[in-house]
Amino acid sequence: MSVLSIRDLTIAFGRHDPVEVVSGISLDLTAGRIQGLAGESGSGKTVSAMAVLGLLPATARVGGSIRLAGTELVGMRPRRLNTIRGRRVAMVFQDPSASLHPQLTIGAQLTDHVRAHLRLKRRDAQQRAVDLLTQVRVPEPAEALRRYPHQFSGGQRQRIAIAVALACDPEVLLADEPTTALDVTVQAGILHLLRELVDDRDLAVLLVTHDLGVMSAVADEVAVMRYGQIVESGSTHDVFTDPQHAYTRTLLDSMPDAQQSLVEDDE
Amino acid sequence: MTSTAASPTPTRPWQRWPLLGYVLRRLGTSVLLMLGVTMVTFVLTALVPGDPIAAALGEGAASNPATVAAYIEQHGLDKSIPERYLIYLTNLLQGDLGTSIKTGRPVATELATAVPATIEVALGAIIVSLAVGLTLGTIAAHRRGRATDQVLRVVSLLGLSVPTFWLAIIAYHTFFLRLGIAPGAGRLDPAFTPPPTVTGLYTVDFLLGGDPVGFFDALAHLALPVLVLSLFTIGLLTRFIRAAVLEVLDTDYVRAARAKGLPARRVIVAYVLRGASLPILTVVGVAFGVLLSGTVLVEAVYAWPGLGTYAFNSAINLDLPGVMGVGLVVGVIYLVINFAVDLLYGVLDPRVRLA
Numbered sequence: 001m002s003v004l005s006i007r008d009l010t011i012a013f014g015r016h017d018p019v020e021v022v023s024g025i026s027l028d029l030t031a032g033r034i035q036g037l038a039g040e041s042g043s044g045k046t047v048s049a050m051a052v053l054g055l056l057p058a059t060a061r062v063g064g065s066i067r068l069a070g071t072e073l074v075g076m077r078p079r080r081l082n083t084i085r086g087r088r089v090a091m092v093f094q095d096p097s098a099s100l101h102p103q104l105t106i107g108a109q110l111t112d113h114v115r116a117h118l119r120l121k122r123r124d125a126q127q128r129a130v131d132l133l134t135q136v137r138v139p140e141p142a143e144a145l146r147r148y149p150h151q152f153s154g155g156q157r158q159r160i161a162i163a164v165a166l167a168c169d170p171e172v173l174l175a176d177e178p179t180t181a182l183d184v185t186v187q188a189g190i191l192h193l194l195r196e197l198v199d200d201r202d203l204a205v206l207l208v209t210h211d212l213g214v215m216s217a218v219a220d221e222v223a224v225m226r227y228g229q230i231v232e233s234g235s236t237h238d239v240f241t242d243p244q245h246a247y248t249r250t251l252l253d254s255m256p257d258a259q260q261s262l263v264e265d266d267e
Numbered sequence: 268m269t270s271t272a273a274s275p276t277p278t279r280p281w282q283r284w285p286l287l288g289y290v291l292r293r294l295g296t297s298v299l300l301m302l303g304v305t306m307v308t309f310v311l312t313a314l315v316p317g318d319p320i321a322a323a324l325g326e327g328a329a330s331n332p333a334t335v336a337a338y339i340e341q342h343g344l345d346k347s348i349p350e351r352y353l354i355y356l357t358n359l360l361q362g363d364l365g366t367s368i369k370t371g372r373p374v375a376t377e378l379a380t381a382v383p384a385t386i387e388v389a390l391g392a393i394i395v396s397l398a399v400g401l402t403l404g405t406i407a408a409h410r411r412g413r414a415t416d417q418v419l420r421v422v423s424l425l426g427l428s429v430p431t432f433w434l435a436i437i438a439y440h441t442f443f444l445r446l447g448i449a450p451g452a453g454r455l456d457p458a459f460t461p462p463p464t465v466t467g468l469y470t471v472d473f474l475l476g477g478d479p480v481g482f483f484d485a486l487a488h489l490a491l492p493v494l495v496l497s498l499f500t501i502g503l504l505t506r507f508i509r510a511a512v513l514e515v516l517d518t519d520y521v522r523a524a525r526a527k528g529l530p531a532r533r534v535i536v537a538y539v540l541r542g543a544s545l546p547i548l549t550v551v552g553v554a555f556g557v558l559l560s561g562t563v564l565v566e567a568v569y570a571w572p573g574l575g576t577y578a579f580n581s582a583i584n585l586d587l588p589g590v591m592g593v594g595l596v597v598g599v600i601y602l603v604i605n606f607a608v609d610l611l612y613g614v615l616d617p618r619v620r621l622a
Contacts, residue, residue, distance in 0.1 A: 053526050078531070085528030093526075098519035103541050103616050112537065113527035148617040164527070 002028040003204040004052070004089070004172050008064035011047050011056065011228075018061060022048055023228040029172055029204035034195070036219030036236065037208045038251070044228040045208045049174045052206075053089060054081045068172065087117040090165035094177040096157035100149040100164075106133075107145030110164055117168045132163040136193060155186035159193065166197065176208045191218045212255045216240050224248050289613045289620045297606050304598035305359060309352050312591045320344075323368040364595070365588030369580070374592035377577065382596055383467025384454060385566070385573035389558045390468075391493035396500035397551060403501070404508025405535060408516060419505065426502025432564035435495045439568055442491060450487045452570035459484055492569045496561055500554040507550040511543035518542065544615045552608040556601060 006027040012018035022044040029035050037045050050056050052066055052073065066073040068088060073081070093099035101109060110132065111125040120128065126145065133141035136159040138152075149157055158178060165173055175194065179187040195218050198205055207219055215222055216236060223233035224247065232245040243249045320338055321329040328334045339345050343354060358365070364374040407419040442449035450456060454469055459481055462472035470489060473482035515521060516539060524538040540547075563575030570576075574593060581589030612619045 055522055055525055082528040082530060085526055087528055091523070091526040093519050093523055095519065099523040101520040101524070101538055101542065102618060103544070104537070108537075112533070113529055116529055116533070150618050161523075164523075 001030065003031050003069060004029040005067045009048060009051060009066065010063040011044070011051055012061045013059055015059060021228050024064065025225070025230045027223060029206055031171070031204045032198060032202045033220040034198055034205040034207050034218055036215040036222040037206060037225060038210065038212060038215050038222055039225035040210055043225040045225055046176050049091070049176050049206060049208050052174060053085050053091060054078065086113045086170070087168045088170050089172040089174065090168070090170040091174040091176065092161050092165045092178045095181040096154065096161045097149065099161055100157060102149055105145065106147055106149065106160055110145065110167060114167045128167065132167055133160070136163045154182050155189060158182060158190050162193065171204060173203050173205045175205060177210070179214055180209065180211065187214065194218060212251060224251065286613055286620050290610060293606060293609045297602055300602055301599070304602065305356060305595065306352070308591050308594035308598065309355055311594070312587050313348055315587070364592045367586055367589050369584045369586045369589070374588050378592050378596055380467065381572060381574050381577040384571060385559070385562055385575065387468040387470065387489065388492050388496060388562055388565070388571065388573065389555065391489055392496040392500060392558050393551065393555055395493055395497040396504050396554060399501045400504025400508050401540070403505040405512050405540070407505065407509040408512035411513060423502040423505040426498045429498060431495060431499055431561045432568065434498060435565045435568040438491055438495050449491045454485065454488055454571065456484050492565050492571060496558055496565055499561065500558060503554055503557070504550060508543065508547055511546040512539060515539050515542035545612060548608055548611055548615065552604050555604050559597065559600065
């Protein structure tokens with residue numbers, strides 16, 4: 001069943017002479033499944049994800065509909081949107097060294113929204129944070145709460161960022177290029193963790209990436225975007241083995257090890 | 268793929284408390300700089316043109332060679348400059364800054380009342396400027412390009428452009444002479460006696476002594492000089508804080524904080540302002556220096572018995588011990604500000620502690 005349903009989403013920037021960057025895309029996110037959104041830079045992937053949480057700059061105009069279990073998110077007042085952000089729909093950003101505040105401890109960043117959303121006491125929130133860090137396999141979780149982001153490796157930082165996103169048990173996770181800033185060996189671990197969390201928690205995930213290798217490794221469904229439109233969508237297997245659109249074929253051809261990843265995925 | 272946590276198990280005290288090591292390193296640097304300040308003040312004063320002996324003894328006595336010789340002998344002026352510097356340094360370590368030629372009182376005693384008077388004004392001004400600057404700067408950044416931002420830009424430019432001494436005179440004329448809202452010059456109404464000295468800041472000392480009436484009188488006398496001095500630094504801080512906040516508003520960690528659904532106010536205080544705190548701190552340090560130099564003229568207008576007034580009087584009387592004392596104190600104040608700023612860097616940013 002669809003948890004988050006995007007219908008005819010349009011996004012334009014500029015007041016006087018608006019430029020449309022997303023032109024009527026539709027997507028459905030289902031619990032326990034990873035919906036991939038592929039495409040090259042500037043195709044409108046990231047702004048689409050940002051639009052879900054109302055995080056676009058004030059100059060952006062959003063049209064169409066984004067429904068979370070029936071509730072319309074487009075045009076929702078910020079105060080009400082704040083009860084959904086981080087609580088029911090969470091987001092993981094591309095570069096964990098930029099998305100974690102360098103001057104705040106991991107503990108503070110892992111508990112402030114938990115306390116705001118779930119009204120937990122400090123001690124309970126801390127315990128929850130330790131559990132989360134254990135779940136995303138950050139070593140010495142209790143100790144880690146007192147540390148700052150720069151004291152962790154890139155892969156661990158992204159695990160922490162994922163823990164922050166999952167802290168309030170959201171139904172939907174928006175992952176914007178979550179592995180792009182990481183080493184290839186670290187990427188595999190993060191993707192593995194993502195898959196595991198989706199299965200355990202019945203999460204609905206929107207995975208935005210330009211990396212088709214990543215896409216083929218974890219996504220259940222794929223939509224390919226170009227110039228603000230979805231040119232092709234379907235199950236990952238179908239799209240990768242039998243691409244219908246010329247652009248999808250071009251993308252796949254430009255990827256040296258696409259076929260290889262797919263074989264691994266099938267095994 | 269998992270690697271272990273970055274730092275190894277700490278063993279030495281300064282590894283366990285990185286902040287402590289940081290403080291000690293900075294303290295060491297400050298001591299060296301302090302020595303440099305004494306050297307510069309001493310050499311500059313030793314090289315000053317003009318005849319301090321004549322100034323000290325007066326025309327008549329200075330024409331008597333015996334008196335002059337006795338004076339030179341008594342003050343060790345026949346010794347070489349390095350020797351005199353060592354004597355100066357030894358006296359300094361004992362808290363002896365010499366005796367004022369004009370008043371005959373120890374310079375240290377005179378500075379002990381003048382410095383707190385100036386610090387009180389400067390601290391008041393920095394608090395006011397920071398409070399106003401933070402508010403206006405943050406608002407301007409949030410309303411970037413809109414009418415509010417434009418208005419605030421003009422206001423801050425006005426603050427930067429208006430000469431402080433002119434504003435001091437106009438404010439004194441308007442609020443004291445014309446409207447009679449503000450009290451007259453000085454630190455206190457003549458009817459009051461200064462509070463027993465603890466910090467030397469009248470407002471604080473009155474509070475410590477449990478005298479609210481005295482406190483409000485001191486506060487009222489403080490108001491005009493502080494506001495006049497603040498205007499420039501408000502302009503300065505508003506502009507810098509706007510720029511610093513704008514930069515932080517565009518970072519991923521602020522977007523991430525919004526994506527977490529934190530209330531807007533909390534995002535600003537805990538994430539945005541904290542992120543902008545280092546550049547803001549730097550400007551506040553600079554602003555404090557600006558305030559100290561601005562206070563000389565403001566003190567003159569409000570007959571404020573502070574460092575500026577003392578420096579001026581010492582200079583026109585060629586009271587070299589007084590001038591040296593002022594030079595030293597100003598040097599120390601700057602060092603203390605820089606030390607405090609460095610220290611706060613370490614408190615605000617965990618990455619600095621390791622550097």
